[in-house]
Amino acid sequence: MDVLLLFPPKYDDSNYVLREVGCDQLDPYLRNSTLLASLIGVIKPTKVIDCQIEGKTYEELKGIKTDILVSMNNLSDYKKSSKVFELIEAKKKICIFLPFIPDKKIMEEVKKSYAKDIIFVNDRDVPEVKASNIIYGKKEELTFSELPAPVHSILSVKKSKIPSIEIGRGCPFNCSFCTMARAKVGFKPIDIIIEEMKFFSDNGVKHVDLVDNNFTLNKKRALELCEKIKKQNFKMTWETSTRFELVDGELLKAMKEAGCEQIKYGVESLSDKSMEKNWKNCNLNEMIEKTKLTHDMGIKSVLYLIIGLPGEDGESIKKICRMIEEVKPYRIMVASFKPFPGTLYSKEIFNENESPENMINFYQKSLLEPVDFNYINSEQIKNYRDAIMKSFIKMKLKTRDLKFILFAVKKEGFKESLKHIKYLFSF
Numbered sequence: 050m051d052v053l054l055l056f057p058p059k060y061d062d063s064n065y066v067l068r069e070v071g072c073d074q075l076d077p078y079l080r081n082s083t084l085l086a087s088l089i090g091v092i093k094p095t096k097v098i099d100c101q102i103e104g105k106t107y108e109e110l111k112g113i114k115t116d117i118l119v120s121m122n123n124l125s126d127y128k129k130s131s132k133v134f135e136l137i138e139a140k141k142k143i144c145i146f147l148p149f150i151p152d153k154k155i156m157e158e159v160k161k162s163y164a165k166d167i168i169f170v171n172d173r174d175v176p177e178v179k180a181s182n183i184i185y186g187k188k189e190e191l192t193f194s195e196l197p198a199p200v201h202s203i204l205s206v207k208k209s210k211i212p213s214i215e216i217g218r219g220c221p222f223n224c225s226f227c228t229m230a231r232a233k234v235g236f237k238p239i240d241i242i243i244e245e246m247k248f249f250s251d252n253g254v255k256h257v258d259l260v261d262n263n264f265t266l267n268k269k270r271a272l273e274l275c276e277k278i279k280k281q282n283f284k285m286t287w288e289t290s291t292r293f294e295l296v297d298g299e300l301l302k303a304m305k306e307a308g309c310e311q312i313k314y315g316v317e318s319l320s321d322k323s324m325e326k327n328w329k330n331c332n333l334n335e336m337i338e339k340t341k342l343t344h345d346m347g348i349k350s351v352l353y354l355i356i357g358l359p360g361e362d363g364e365s366i367k368k369i370c371r372m373i374e375e376v377k378p379y380r381i382m383v384a385s386f387k388p389f390p391g392t393l394y395s396k397e398i399f400n401e402n403e404s405p406e407n408m409i410n411f412y413q414k415s416l417l418e419p420v421d422f423n424y425i426n427s428e429q430i431k432n433y434r435d436a437i438m439k440s441f442i443k444m445k446l447k448t449r450d451l452k453f454i455l456f457a458v459k460k461e462g463f464k465e466s467l468k469h470i471k472y473l474f475s476f
């Protein structure tokens with residue numbers, strides 16, 4: 050029996066987004082490989098099509114036939130991605146949703162508009178999902194640490210790309226813009242992480258992304274993981290993410306010795322409102338000090354920035370520019386604010402009676418370009434982004450670190466890299 054597991058095309062039909070070009074990473078839109086792999090254990094697909102990685106459009110799916118179609122759709126794109134069920138011929142059609150947007154109204158809308166078997170995967174402990182009769186394989190619910198090891202081999206390993214290994218999920222913090230805020234924390238067993246790293250290392254991969262919101266959330270576990278990675282002597286480096294207040298010299302040293310090459314920190318915004326809402330236990334001085342400490346330990350830093358959060362103004366942008374100049378990050382990733390329905394900020398932005406369709410449309414528009422809010426308009430956001438990019442480039446010129454641009458030119462060719470240069474600092 051043919052079982053096709055499908056990742057539909059991106060909402061705007063484009064190929065994968067160049068999320069990070071620093072310039073050693075062309076990371077496709079992050080899919081949940083752990084989930085995919087665990088579903089493989091349960092559903093056993095005979096074929097996988099990942100349209101975002103393969104660059105397939107909806108048009109190209111027309112005429113495909115299979116016995117069972119399992120489509121991993123995204124709640125933020127539920128209308129458009131439902132097209133796959135019309136285009137692909139199958140006796141049974143199953144739609145799997147990740148609870149990316151924990152918004153009750155949207156969940157209800159999805160249930161109404163999808164006349165298929167729907168599986169909501171509640172790996173985030175979202176109460177609305179719980180109430181909606183989740184099915185996850187044989188058990189009603191599985192926690193993250195119970196999921197089987199991912200079967201990375203079903204997807205082709207491209208040595209030039211950076212594969213992701215999801216090592217932890219959820220987050221106890223409460224950042225107002227984030228869909229992960231207050232999501233139940235789960236850790237993948239260390240042995241499984243090592244097994245996955247070994248798979249990529251044995252296949253010639255030189256660098257992996259150990260995906261976790263806060264790698265160092267549990268210091269004891271982080272140290273143990275580093276120790277076990279170090280023992281493997283992989284000829285492979287890795288990167289991960291965490292928060293400034295969760296690192297110290299001991300952890301950074303252990304990470305470096307285990308092959309950590311870069312750490313992504315979320316600065317997001319330095320406006321007073323943002324600091325108050327998202328950084329209760331950390332201030333700008335600590336951010337600066339921890340970034341410098343990261344560099345001192347021989348690890349590169351990547352700073353995530355979001356422009357246009359409530360409270361953003363010229364002053365907060367100047368603070369970011371000064372911070373860039375002072376700490377000299379290896380890379381910055383600048384995003385304009387996208388109000389995910391269900392987040393704390395979205396409650397400030399959307400009217401209580403706003404329809405799910407309007408929320409989703411507004412959110413999707415914000416994925417494509419900066420949008421107007423009542424406290425800041427899209428032009429201001431673009432200008433602020435330009436100011437930050439300029440200060441970053443100036444810093445790179447001053448420090449003569451042109452590696453990231455030269456790498457892009459070498460890797461992509463001059464013409465191609467020019468096309469991608471607009472993504473250099475944004476996603």
Ligand code: SF4
Pocket residue numbers: 219220221222223224227228229230231262292315
């Ligand atoms: S931005 Fe990071 S720290 Fe904040 S809630 Fe989201 S995952 Fe947690």
